[in-house]
Amino acid sequence: MNKLIGFQSNSRLRMAEFLPWILALLVFFVLPDYLSLGAQILTYILFALSLDLITGYAGVVTLGHAAFFGVGAYTCGILSAKLGITDPVVLLLCSAVVCALLGFGTGLIVLRTQKLTQLMLTLAIAALCYEIANKATPITGGADGLTGVVIGPVLGLFKFDFLNKTAYLWCLAILFVFWYVIRRLIYSPFGITLTGIKENKQRMQAIGVPVNGYLLKAYTFAAVVAGVAGALITQTNQFVGLNVIGFEPSGEILVMLILGGVGRIYGAFVGPLVYLVAQDYLAKQFPEYWNLGIGMMLLIVVLFAKGGVLGIVDKLKLYWRGKE
């Protein structure tokens, strides 16, 4: 888990890194009934990627990352439902700008503090956003959710259809872009510096790294990515509910990331996939046992299988090689 990925390994694309994209395209052709769930998973992967950047690489533990996801989702929804802006690209950009401002502003506050105070501040900011979304009913729709979201065709060409074909490919394309950017970022000197800050903040400060500046940049960028993911979920569902904002989705995305493996890009891919597919099958039939199962799984990951699913894969690989 503490491997210095950016520093040690070769940053060239490996064959296995094409696998998620091939699989995603296969799903599009083979499982057309699951594109709605698929689009959902793709947005949560993007959301998890942004959390991974700030928590897994920069080491800032946050209980309020869904503040950005939610604000992104609501920005997109409100602009569409109340102001009649329907172009998906413009809406994404608007969400990104709003979340950049929010991320910068709250980053200034949050990153000054540490440990419990920091956790508490992230949590309080997320709770504050939730409360605004919940109570400002005329604008946000409150507990009933925001309806009347209309999304125009992508680039004026591809309409959002009820089979979610466009939504799926649109989410996939955006995810691909951000995956590329984040991957570049992680292997860049900037990313290595972030990992250094996570490993030892004092030492980085001592060798002259402006730690807070780096963290603030990373925090703002993570907020932007989370906001874009939020906007994507609004565009896919054409609806915004309270379940995208506040503490519970923040905890959930943290759980997804840890299940996949924190501090590694593809942990953010595996975690939401496993979590959301399992949720789709189990949560509706056995809601009690779903909570129990996810709790147990999390406990096992934290106590015994640090590194999540991909950590287990790594161990199996090592074991396999050792045998030969």
Place this chain on the structure above:
Amino acid sequence: MDSFLSAIVSVLFYGVAYGMVLYVISVGLSITMGMMGIANLAHGVFAMCGGYVLVTALAKYQIPFPAALALSFILVALLSVVLDRLLYKHIYAAPELEQVLFSIALIFIAIAIARIAYGTLQQPVMLPEYLKDQFTFLGRDFPTYRVFIILFSSVLIAALWFGIENTKWGAMVRATVDNHAMAQSIGINTKLLFSVTFALGGGLAGMGGALGAEIIAIQPTYPFEQLVFFLIVVSVGGLGSLKGPFLAALLIGVLDTACKYWIPEVGAFFIYVVTIGILLWRPMGLMGKRA
């Protein structure tokens, strides 16, 4: 004018009762987090368990109220010993992220178990007749149960403060909060001390949850929904401090009641604003020893 005055009196009264409950629940969290530095988000689980013990004891087994209250302390203290020995001990030294996830896992499991055992509805509290009345004081009526909450918590808090300030155990706890390594090196068995303190804090949370079962509804999502408030009390009050969280709990209790009374349309908005404000002004909390 008189109606305004009586509004203020009742907001203060209900707010203090709520604040007392918050403090009894959270004080253990402040001390254990101050001692060991674990980010234990699952503290609300203990409070919820206490609540369930009380309502079950009252409704199902017709146990008298005082005994049921005592039972909520004892059973939850035992539960926290078990959890500490079985699970918590593995994460004392773990990084923050793991502690956070570990406690989220405990919350998930607790919610699931509560839902399987009791269903999703909130549990009614079968108070005895003598606590249901109104209590008349200075020409005003106060619900007897809230008066009881305030008096009982005051006695409990006084006993706790006396224990921490004046007993050997209290001195050891204070020493460990101040400097864990030094306390250990002068021969304090910090592990044992922590376990005992953890059990006491868990028991108090259980009793607080039971006491406040009528104010904070006992239902499966309790640990998630109330988590923010317990953490606010601890972080605004200051980790490892006894008196800071007391101030914070009263502040949050009164502020929340006042907001619900006068401006219900903004909900908990001001609580969060005040929390953020205080943490910006004093990042270690009102009386904190460390962040």
